[in-house]
Amino acid sequence: MDFNQPPVRRVEVDPGHDLESRAWPMTLPVVRQLAREGLELARGVTFLVGENGSGKSTVVEAVAAAYGLSPEGGSTHSRHSTRESESPLHRALAVRRGIGASRWGFFLRAETMHGWYTYIENLGGDVPFHELSHGESFLAVLESRFGSDGFYCLDEPEAALSFSSTLALVAVLHRVTAAGGQVLCATHSPVLAAMPGARILEVGEWGFRETAWEDLQVVDHWRRFLERPDAYLRHLVDDEVPR
Template structure:
């Protein structure tokens, strides 16, 4: 596994360690996931760290564990949120040590696509719409409500842990998200993001970990997501022909 020196100076989270000696079994979930099985120490960029990989590799699980170990609610929100619609998160956070930077973040947010509806419901119950642009998140489209959080609730000198933020965003909105991220980074914020989006992960001055058998440090152009998207866009008809012929051969 690639490591950036664990003594490197980070912004709010420098690195994490997995207490491997206390793990009950690496053959059981979540410790059998590729993201966890070979994990020892994982360092983070002071600006942006991306975690990418195929479905099922453990991106969301590792992100959730970092967020919970840092003090965020497992279903998302700021560190002041404590709602739970259903306890489905793993106990991985109990085995993760988060090594923090010298400075404490002014604020922070854990955004996860799969439980955003529950978060929005809690915002409404607590009468906090004013903090998110003054309009109910439920009265906006999924993409609009996501972006309302980025625009209205995020601020500088803060920590943001985002799990697949592209889930509700169009390509143009994803590009707008890059602009917003840059503003916040210039104001001293740190981002840790799990994503499938070649647009979002194109942000420069970042660290990209790709999960296969474990964490591998890669350049943007070496990510599978970028290579697949480039091949499809540059050779759309050829790719479609191959894909549809394969389906035909399978009797679909």
């Protein structure tokens, strides 16, 4: 028997779940496919890439909560809550853990991390997150909380990061996976998704499908935009700019 397994081997929806087939989030193609087929998670990094509203963040949030992490972010032991806004999907998920794998994890959720900073501050935390800029605080979380062989969920971490800081995040994820950690990340960033060796699942009206970086729609859009920004912008602004 293989005792050297990743923290999460598979995520699936329990057949006896009480999610209504015509109610959100089951109206999302990615969730319907997850309910039908489940999701195998390999070692290393898995990126979910897709448009706003495609459901990638909903899936990452639900997997994090089903693993035992706070939906508002933080480590396995964080139990803070400000306002419940997560979907009921996590209650229907079954997480198949790896035998002998670490039980520790961390959920970095861009839109709620300031609440976690306050929670840690009230516990006498070791890093003054609130005294740092938005991007600096994210980098401080990466440096202080990412490093063991646990399970890491990230929801659009690039939201607070510059180009160079996003590259620094790639280096952190490489270090984490080299130490045996496992990562599930929702992102819009073609820079982040370009991480060597990562598995990419593109999320959209089809559900989710494995794809290569160069075949991602977001990569195609950015490539075209950087080559001819006027071809995009001319449809959004008036032809005559006031002088």
